[in-house]
Amino acid sequence: MKQYYDLLEIDESLSKDEVKKAFLSKKASLQSKLLSKDSYERQDAMRNLQELTQAYKEIITSLNNKKAEVKEQESGSTTHDIHTDNTKQDRQDKEDTSKITHGNNGSVASVDEKVGQKNEDGNIGTNSNSGTVTVSPKPNDETHIADNVLICPKCKFANNATLKFCGNCGQPLRNNGEDGSGNSGDNGVVTTIVKYKNYIFSVLAILLILVCGIGVFKNFVNTPEKAVEKYLTALGKQDYAAAYGYLLVTENDFVNKDNYIKSIEFMKKNPNDYKDKLVVKLSKGIADINVVQVGQEIKVDAQHVCTYKYKLRLNDNSEVEGTVAAVSPASYWDKLLGNYKIPDHETISLVNIEVETNAKLYVDGVLLKSPNTTKRGTHEYGYDLFYGEHNIKVEAPFCNPYETKLILTPNTKSPVLYYWKSHLKKDVLQDMEKQSEDIQRKIVEGAVKNESLENLQLGFSEAKLSNMYDQYKRFFNRADGSGIYSMDITEITSNEQYNNRLYNPFKDRIYKINFKFNYTRKNRNGIQESRVGNGEGELGVVFKLENDKVVPVAIDTFRLRTH
Numbered sequence: 001m002k003q004y005y006d007l008l009e010i011d012e013s014l015s016k017d018e019v020k021k022a023f024l025s026k027k028a029s030l031q032s033k034l035l036s037k038d039s040y041e042r043q044d045a046m047r048n049l050q051e052l053t054q055a056y057k058e059i060i061t062s063l064n065n066k067k068a069e070v071k072e073q074e075s076g077s078t079t080h081d082i083h084t085d086n087t088k089q090d091r092q093d094k095e096d097t098s099k100i101t102h103g104n105n106g107s108v109a110s111v112d113e114k115v116g117q118k119n120e121d122g123n124i125g126t127n128s129n130s131g132t133v134t135v136s137p138k139p140n141d142e143t144h145i146a147d148n149v150l151i152c153p154k155c156k157f158a159n160n161a162t163l164k165f166c167g168n169c170g171q172p173l174r175n176n177g178e179d180g181s182g183n184s185g186d187n188g189v190v191t192t193i194v195k196y197k198n199y200i201f202s203v204l205a206i207l208l209i210l211v212c213g214i215g216v217f218k219n220f221v222n223t224p225e226k227a228v229e230k231y232l233t234a235l236g237k238q239d240y241a242a243a244y245g246y247l248l249v250t251e252n253d254f255v256n257k258d259n260y261i262k263s264i265e266f267m268k269k270n271p272n273d274y275k276d277k278l279v280v281k282l283s284k285g286i287a288d289i290n291v292v293q294v295g296q297e298i299k300v301d302a303q304h305v306c307t308y309k310y311k312l313r314l315n316d317n318s319e320v321e322g323t324v325a326a327v328s329p330a331s332y333w334d335k336l337l338g339n340y341k342i343p344d345h346e347t348i349s350l351v352n353i354e355v356e357t358n359a360k361l362y363v364d365g366v367l368l369k370s371p372n373t374t375k376r377g378t379h380e381y382g383y384d385l386f387y388g389e390h391n392i393k394v395e396a397p398f399c400n401p402y403e404t405k406l407i408l409t410p411n412t413k414s415p416v417l418y419y420w421k422s423h424l425k426k427d428v429l430q431d432m433e434k435q436s437e438d439i440q441r442k443i444v445e446g447a448v449k450n451e452s453l454e455n456l457q458l459g460f461s462e463a464k465l466s467n468m469y470d471q472y473k474r475f476f477n478r479a480d481g482s483g484i485y486s487m488d489i490t491e492i493t494s495n496e497q498y499n500n501r502l503y504n505p506f507k508d509r510i511y512k513i514n515f516k517f518n519y520t521r522k523n524r525n526g527i528q529e530s531r532v533g534n535g536e537g538e539l540g541v542v543f544k545l546e547n548d549k550v551v552p553v554a555i556d557t558f559r560l561r562t563h
Contacts, residue, residue, distance in 0.1 A: 004055035236286030248341035263386030352415035
């Protein structure tokens, strides 16, 4: 008996009223658990209530037995049956016990075997020696476990007493009459017709799916803080494909996931050039991460941006602090999904590459298009490129293709200029050399014959040659009649050191030749002298690219030296 008192947490010296009060208090504390959404919590509450009910029954029965024994000893009469209502108090005790353990309608409170054993006649309850009133419930009657709780006869689910169908399996909690209006049976149970059972099951199933779906959806959706945290975590795990998914980038031939990963691998192999970049710092791995919002969201270039401060502890116990921005999505659907993006200032740099107007520029094998024209008359291409190594190729007219490597780092100066990097093709140089030789011979022949430059048909304007013409006259045909009587060109050589320079489109290209000659002089009377000599000279011809041709346009230099 002591275990029953311990279960109710009371002393054995208490009266029946005090025992009843303790039981009702315990019972009231279980009401909320009986209606819990957690099935395990409901089952546990049912077991506790059954145990409390059994303990209360046993204590009351024991107290009644003790009272009967005392009366028998005092009166000296024969033993009375404990089921006999001797006094008004005894009848009240039995009614209280019956109400508490069977419910207001008289049905048995528990269908669990812990409450009572089956008697020989198959009824639920205790044997005749237990002193407990035995009631046989009908198979489909509702079962009261508490004043406001109905136990489902099929799945033993605890339902609110106001419900007509079980919230767990849909089983009717009351018998149903055929007329659908309901009636009262012998035990006072109201019965109704079951309607739309399948419909109710469908609605419950849909609601369950929606609840589960909302839960999964909430876990899937990112907040700005979560997006920043996931981005930093991906960098720490070196999962760069996942990190790229959080970047706010406009994809093109150069900005894509493959080039992003290639760039990061290059940066990790050259940490000294990229030591301030997160991708290098976080490659050690993150042990702990903390992200908090800094300030309010602001609007920048039609985008809503919020800044977040992060503090990271790496696996080597070093700490990294800084800030990163998160951009809110523009569309309503993206906001619903939480597609927040992080602007990439860590791996992308804007590069301006300048080449001559007629040149073609390739970066990593891709031909760049739509350049801007500068004030200097060149073409400038501006593109976002990832840090790291890039292949550059310039194709200028009449030039050999120029190819090089661009190692792009945070210290790379912009713009990157490649307009002077091309050498003229060999056949173009040969053509310029031949044209220069022809011009040199015409000048010498015309000067010896005392012809004007206008008659030489050199193929370019003579406006800049007036001073040079005077020099020719003084050297070949002086005013006193002396000068050079004849001149034979013995050798013409190209000025390789000068002509092999890189092609500069901003200035007219000058092609220079060196030549050697023999000569004979004439005296003041114009009579040939027997004395001969030799000398060397230099000629520089200016060429331009006109109508896809390299043509001479002027003479830059013409020098003679005799011995």
